Amino acid sequence: MSHNTLTPLPSQLDKSAFVTAYGEIYEHSPWVAELAWEQGLNTDHDSPAGLAKAMGEVLTDASAEQQLAVIRAHPDLAGKAAVAGELTDDSTREQAGAGLDQCSPEEMARFERLNDAYKEKFGFPFVMAVKGNDRYAILNAFETRLENDPAEERRTAVEQINRIARFRLEARAEANA
Template structure:
């Protein structure tokens, strides 16, 4: 699906229209779309894969502080915002698709414990592209990644966020 052309093609959009269409790809961080547009768009960015690469590069080359802003904009997995129904539409669909809305009370308690331990260690929420994973795989990744260094985990979170963005763009191309 990544070679499908996004409609309308991103390169044909002015700045405001581009940001209106793609500003929510990165959770509460429209600056990623703004910077991508400012860097220039060609036919290569008219596909989900091409646009994901360009937007991912904008985040990957940003300062650590800007990266942390984007990471911190993400909700906890199976956290209070999810339970209260306060997630973005994309996050709600993604977490439900991984079965996080069907956790047992024990699993919810485990997610809460891991969310707290993770944030205490790294000072940002655990971020994972959950599409294609179930809650058991997510819990295992949570536990494994708690052993990363802070810099390694920031880089891993950025990689996961860029994967989330690619999946979201692919979903939009399919609509």
């Protein structure tokens, strides 16, 4: 298998096996995988890009309430769940890759203040695809996105979640190459 192919092949799985294999790509939201499977998968969906597109369309086309449920399933960046070791394996790897596990006490306090302000304004946690970013870029994005209106920020969070999903699928394909 190449790094451009997922294992197991999504197009060859029944619904139950597909949801078992890919249901956690969207944090605690297996319904995204269920709907993607129900809409039909073919060999185009056996690549990370193809499956990410299909699953991303499910979330993008979902109701605002469904989108908010997926957004709210995400942990705070450098938040209490990370400190307590309660993140999913994917979230732990992603946050550590951005250096969020190496924050100084002052940086942790800043993350906590920004997490609180963000949740107070929008009613959901700040979500960002952190791959390729460091904690400084993430803190800057936090402050910039706090200026958004709620509808714009929900759309931005959905876009970021879809990026996270693609990164997760690419990582799985790489691991199985």
